[in-house]
Amino acid sequence: MRGFDCVSELARTYPTSGIRAMFDLAKDYPAAINTCNGEPNFETPEHIKESGMRAIAEGMTKYGSEAGLDAMREAVANKYNREFGGHRYELSDVMITVGGVEGILLCLLSVLNPGEEVIIPDPTYTCYLGQTLALGGVPVRVPLYEEHGFRLQPEDLERAITPKTKAVIISYPSNPLGAVLRAEDGERLARVIEKHNIVILSDEVYEKIVFDGRTHFSLAQIPRIRDKVLVVNSLSKTYAMTGWRIGYVVGTNAEIMRHMFKMQQAVVSCLPPFIMRAGADAIDGPQDCVEEMRRHYERRRDLLVDGLRAIPGMKCFKTEGSFCTFINIKDYGNAGFGSRRPSDVARRGAHKGLRYRAKLGGTHDAHRR
Numbered sequence: 563m564r565g566f567d568c569v570s571e572l573a574r575t576y577p578t579s580g581i582r583a584m585f586d587l588a589k590d591y592p593a594a595i596n597t598c599n600g601e602p603n604f605e606t607p608e609h610i611k612e613s614g615m616r617a618i619a620e621g622m623t624k625y626g627s628e629a630g631l632d633a634m635r636e637a638v639a640n641k642y643n644r645e646f647g648g649h650r651y652e653l654s655d656v657m658i659t660v661g662g663v664e665g666i667l668l669c670l671l672s673v674l675n676p677g678e679e680v681i682i683p684d685p686t687y688t689c690y691l692g693q694t695l696a697l698g699g700v701p702v703r704v705p706l707y708e709e710h711g712f713r714l715q716p717e718d719l720e721r722a723i724t725p726k727t728k729a730v731i732i733s734y735p736s737n738p739l740g741a742v743l744r745a746e747d748g749e750r751l752a753r754v755i756e757k758h759n760i761v762i763l764s765d766e767v768y769e770k771i772v773f774d775g776r777t778h779f780s781l782a783q784i785p786r787i788r789d790k791v792l793v794v795n796s797l798s799k800t801y802a803m804t805g806w807r808i809g810y811v812v813g814t815n816a817e818i819m820r821h822m823f824k825m826q827q828a829v830v831s832c833l834p835p836f837i838m839r840a841g842a843d844a845i846d847g848p849q850d851c852v853e854e855m856r857r858h859y860e861r862r863r864d865l866l867v868d869g870l871r872a873i874p875g876m877k878c879f880k881t882e883g884s885f886c887t888f889i890n891i892k893d894y895g896n897a898g899f900g901s902r903r904p905s906d907v908a909r910r911g912a913h914k915g916l917r918y919r920a921k922l923g924g925t926h927d928a929h930r931r
C-alpha cells in the first residue's frame with residue numbers, strides 16, 4: 563500500500579523474540595537439537611486429555627464467564643489454600659487466563675498507566691519487556707548476578723525504585739537462569755516492597771520443577787505484602803499442557819482482581835470451557851505425574867550440568883529449578899558471535915545443537931541458555 567503507513571509504530575519496533583527466530587530456523591536443521599522453547603517433551607497425562615474430550619462431548623463448547631469456569635477457579639483457590647495457608651482464597655481471588663503469557667498481560671493491563679516504570683530483572687523471560695512497551699510502560703532493567711545465585715537483591719531493587727515505579731516482575735524458578743528464590747530472600751525483599759506503593763507480578767510457572775529437595779517460595783506467602791503480589795501461574799509446564807494455553811492469576815487485592823476480570827473482555831473474552839474443565843481436573847486429580855516428570859527433569863539437569871562442567875573452560879550455574887541451564891562461555895571469547903543474531907549463530911553450522919542467547923537481557927553477553 564504505497565503512500566500509506568499502515569503499520570503501527572508499536573508493531574514496527576516490537577522486540578522480536580530470538581527464541582522464536584531460532585525455533586523457526588531449527589526446522590531447516592534436521593541434525594540440530596532444538597532446545598529453544600520451554601517445552602516439556604512429555605505428553606499431557608491421559609486423565610487430563612480424557613477430561614477435555616469428555617467436556618467437549620458433554621457440550622462445554624460455548625462462551626463462558628470472563629474470570630473463568632467456577633470449577634477451575636475453585637480448583638486453583640483450593641490449591642492455594644492447601645499450599646500457602648494464612649489466607650482463605652476464594653473464587654474472587656482467581657482469574658483464569660490463556661497461559662502465563664496472558665496472565666502477565668492482564669496484570670499489566672490492570673495496573674499500568676503509560677509512562678509508568680516496570681522493574682524487570684536482567685536477564686529475564688522475553689515477554690515482560692514487550693508487553694510493558696506495548697502498554698506504554700517504561701522497562702527498568704535490574705541486573706541479576708551469579709554471585710548472588712541470580713536472586714534479586716533488595717538493595718538492587720530499592721535502587722531501581724522511583725516515584726514512577728508501578729510494578730516489579732520477578733520470575734522464580736527462573737527462565738533463563740534456573741535460579742530459585744529462598745524464604746530468606748523473600749523476607750529481605752518484603753522489607754523493601756512494604757515501603758513502596760508498587761505491585762509485584764510474580765511469575766511462578768515453574769513452581770513444581772525444583773531440584774535437590776528445595777521447595778518453591780512465593781512472595782505471596784508473606785502476609786504483610788500479600789495484597790501487593792499477583793501470582794501468575796500456568797498449567798503448561800507442571801502438567802505438560804503448553805498447547806492447551808491455560809494459566810491463571812491469583813491475587814488478594816480485590817480492587818485489582820475486579821478490574822482484571824473486566825480487562826479480559828478486551829483480550830479474549832473468555833477461555834474455552836472444556837479446556838478449563840480439563841484444567842480443573844489436572845489440579846484436583848492425581849499429582850504423581852507431576853512428581854514423575856520433575857524427577858526426569860532433575861536427572862537431565864544432573865547429566866547436562868555435570869557434562870558441561872566437565873568441558874574445560876565451560877562454567878555452568880547449577881540449575882535449581884525450571885528447564886533452563888545458564889552457561890558462562892566467557893573463556894571462549896564469546897565464541898565469536900554476538901547475542902543478537904541467533905540465525906547467524908545457527909547458520910555458522912559449527913555445532914550440532916542449537917544455542918542462543920537471544921534477547922533475554924544485556925548484562926550477560928558471555929552467557930547462553
Ligand SMILES: Cc1ncc(COP(=O)(O)O)c(C=O)c1O
Pocket residue numbers: 599600660661662663664687733736737765767795796797798804807808809
Ligand atoms: C518464565 C515463563 N513465564 C511464562 C511463560 C509462558 O508460559 P505459558 O503462557 O505457556 O503459560 C514461560 C514460557 O516459556 C516462561 O518461561
